[in-house]
Ligand SMILES: Nc1ncnc2c1ncn2[C@@H]1O[C@H](COP(=O)(O)OP(=O)(O)OP(=O)(O)O)[C@@H](O)[C@H]1O
């Protein structure tokens with residue numbers, strides 16, 4: 001269970017006249033996500049979705065509010081000294097992915113994040129991308145290759161283990177990112193527009209892969225997307241953010257049983273309703289920043 005409680009995030013920015021002014025990226029966002037569900041976040045560009053996701057991951061501190069996973073607080077600030085780290089560690093079980101990397105003796109971690117752009121290291125082969133992550137996470141040397149190979153096979157990249165990301169297609173790179181996230185066997189995977197950069201057919205294949213992996217692992221997935229049909233096809237619930245400052249505008253629960261048909265009339269109807277909402281927000285936006 002992920003619980004975000006009244007999350008707000010304020011930034012101070014310098015405007016074009018050189019004056020500092022406040023900017024609110026998220027405003028009092030509260031959200032509970034049951035374990036094992038797929039949730040997508042939709043909303044206009046700049047409404048704070050990535051910021052909110054990074055706060056869930058513990059990669060950014062909220063200005064106000066708290067995030068809990070299974071009742072344990074997710075912490076963002078990295079302790080700086082070894083003794084502080086030990087203190088944190090005794091007190092809290094969940095730390096951000098960055099903080100988790102500080103602990104070499106914990107092979108399993110709780111949160112994995114997939115970014116759209118920096119998904120994999122280009123200078124490492126597919127296999128090395130995963131074994132390196134497992135090394136950081138403290139898995140013994142002898143077990144890394146087998147575990148990495150297992151997850152590469154799971155995403156259909158078994159025969160590409162020794163290829164570099166530049167030798168893979170965009171869709172394969174995303175599958176590699178998925179394999180790397182799964183390889184640490186997280187409880188929660190947070191994905192920020194993971195399939196935005198691939199063509200439609202590849203995207204649909206990746207969605208199928210994701211569903212298969214989700215079914216076999218029971219992981220909780222929170223995903224940001226701009227694609228309404230992707231959101232409705234994959235999710236148990238679609239959360240619509242309002243234009244900036246981001247607040248939760250609507251929640252759509254999708255009870256259509258899986259496996260779903262992409263042309264299911266019930267999904268089509270929800271898509272239409274969501275599409276109208278998003279269009280309304282776009283039409284009524286008063287300020288455009290170009
Ligand atoms: N570090 C920062 N400093 C100042 N402002 C920021 C910072 N990070 C984000 N913002 C602002 O917060 C708002 C929300 O940004 P965010 O990246 O969360 O939006 P988003 O919903 O993910 O948008 P998109 O759909 O385009 O990815 C934007 O107006 C952005 O300019």
Ligand SMILES: [Mg+2]
Nearest residue numbers: 049050051192
């Ligand atoms: Mg974003």
